[in-house]
Amino acid sequence: MAPVPGPIPPAALPPALHRPAPGLAVALMLCATALLAGTTLIAKALGTDALGPPLHPMQVSFGRFLFAWIAIMTVLALRRPRLTRPDLKTHAARTLCGWSGVTLMFAAAAAIPLSDAIAISFVNPVFAMLLAIPILGERVGPWRWLAAVIAIAGAMILIRPGTSAMQAGALLALGAALALGLELIFMKRLSGREKPLQILVVNNSMGLAIAACAALWVWQTPTPAQWAGMVGIGLVMACAQGFFINALARADASFITPFSYLTLVFAALYDALLFGVIPSPLSLGGAATIIAGAALLAWRETVHRRRD
Template identity: 80%
Template sequence: MTAPFTPQGQVPPAALPPPLHRPAPGLAVGLMICATALIAATTLIAKALGTDTLGPALHPLQVSFGRFLFAWVAILATAAALRPRLTRPDLKAHALRTVCGWSGVTLMFAAAAAIPLAEATAISFVNPVFAMLLAIPLLGERVGPWRWAAAAIALAGAMILIRPGTAAMQAGALLALGAALALGMELIFMKRLSGRERPLQILLVNNSIGLCLATAAVVWVWQPPTPAQWAGMVGIGLVMAGAQGFFISALARADASFVTPFSYLTLVFAAAYDAALFGVVPTPVGLVGALTVVAGAALLAWREAVARRRRR
């Protein structure tokens, strides 16, 4: 899951029940910042597992399996301790969200092992653009000129990072773009569920389905991990579980258009982690591309906030 923005207006108001939490903007911002730090940490651990840092490089499907397995264990233990009141889940929405999320996470882990974390993270920020485009045929949403302009800016930034048609184009950048597409699709289902079911239930159902998918896929690429890699897979699962909890809780306590711009701090955390542990410093072209993507995504978030105020 690296999913920084959920466009507003995609789910008809009548389709969502009353919110489960009272609005708490300050708390939502703090929760989102915590989520961004942990999301960036998952890509850092994925990079260590997908390279020879902790032993022979693991396949992205195996890294994804570790993420879902140990996240599921952590969430199941939390649910057993807290014994939350569960409601009937929307299994169709959960299944669709999980397929998209599992695909996006696996592609993102592969990208993180191949290119600098800051660039992979920046390209993933194109996911709100894909979510906006997908909402047109799936939800019948209308898109105005401001949103088209924001989408064009974000996509231009992604093209700067990918550099298609040049020798500098890397497969890792295309993997990150694929991750953004899958995660953009996931955002539509995530927002629908965050207003309908409690965060812990969403996490439990999502990770249960995700573990089944990851297990079916990993049998084809499994290789015995080293002790350090086992520790890394445990870590990525626990960190991802925490990131999901913070992210969903933030969405439940404030408008997405208000709180999600703070998720762009993921880029800062990713660059800092990469520089500190792998000595990777963003290139000037990478910085220009990353800032262009963030500018487009930020413009889209601002426009959605304006539109929401007008509807109110």
């Protein structure tokens, strides 16, 4: 699963694995989006002075992978599923992209409003589409190009390049979207070939190793509140991934994926309640434009998949 908020094109997801239960799927997706937005909220608190001296995003990322890994390994020990031989090369490439995207996203969340950071991250399926051309040899039609132009235009509204309003945090969020878009390419290769729990175990194990090595260079002793925050961000992310996977297992991706846009609503709500940040009209316009482009791309992917 994607480690940070952002819609995933239906083509990157396996079909529903259990008997369809759309009502339950929506409820599970609502829980997933609320929790995913919560991880960026905790990252913002850890990356600012809300819980003590700001922690480096690579250290925050380490906390996310460490405690998510503990939670997932606990589930693995209790369920003891049969695991198959993983495609380690593809997993490694996917994990490196995922760790990069998570770290950049956490840095962006500490620097700009959560709603802006998450809205820009929604460009990730567009980047996945563009990267699939040289990497997977996919052909892109006019509807997909139109969706890409709309979404990127929305991102430019938020980033405002060439003006005094441009913020480094917005560029970090765009970098996160690029890394997560590349991750989607590798997710396509793993889709349907390995079980969801196995993918989570391998991804978080590799991610923990990468994050631990990176955190050594920036480590500072966390306060008790920051330790609690890092525990929280790991556990919340693990739960979010679990809800997300179970939602996808109980409904078609074309039906359930649009509900992932509610991550933006929860993020804006959290930011307003806890940090007093109210989205500006320009931010709302940029976010709406990005969502329109991403939604158009998701619709086109669904139509293309049905034809196949």
